[in-house]
Amino acid sequence: MSSSTASVNGPRRQISERGKExxxxxxxxxxxxxxxxTYINNLRMIYNMSDEHKTAMYQAEQERHNVIDQEQRMEVILVNQFDLSDAIIRDNIALQSLVPEYFSY
Incomplete structure (x- = not known):
C-alpha cells in the first residue's frame, strides 16, 4: 500500500484540501x-393549510431544488477533478472516511 491510510472500506486515497471541502x-x-x-412532508400532512403554510412549503421546495442542483454540481466536480468513483460519491460513509477530520465523534 502507498502512504495513504487504510479505511474500513479499503485503501483511502489522499484528497486535497479543496477536495475535502x-x-x-x-x-x-x-x-x-x-x-x-421531512419539513415539506410534515407540511403536506396539514389538513387545512393556511397561506403561511403554503408559502413555507413553496419556499422549502425551492430551497430543496436549489440544494439538489448544488449537490449534483459537487458530484460532477468530485468525479471529474478528483477522480472519485460514482460508488464512493453515492456512499456517505465512504465520503466521510476520506475526510475524518471533519467528523470527530
Whole structure:
C-alpha cells in the first residue's frame, strides 16, 4: 500500500484540501435535503393549510431544488477533478472516511 491510510472500506486515497471541502459541503447538502424533505412532508400532512403554510412549503421546495442542483454540481466536480468513483460519491460513509477530520465523534 502507498502512504495513504487504510479505511474500513479499503485503501483511502489522499484528497486535497479543496477536495475535502467539496466532500464536506456535499455531505452537508445531503443533510439539508433530508431536513427539507421531512419539513415539506410534515407540511403536506396539514389538513387545512393556511397561506403561511403554503408559502413555507413553496419556499422549502425551492430551497430543496436549489440544494439538489448544488449537490449534483459537487458530484460532477468530485468525479471529474478528483477522480472519485460514482460508488464512493453515492456512499456517505465512504465520503466521510476520506475526510475524518471533519467528523470527530
Amino acid at each position: 467539496i466532500i464536506y459541503q456535499l455531505l452537508a447538502a445531503r443533510r439539508r435535503i433530508q431536513q427539507l424533505t
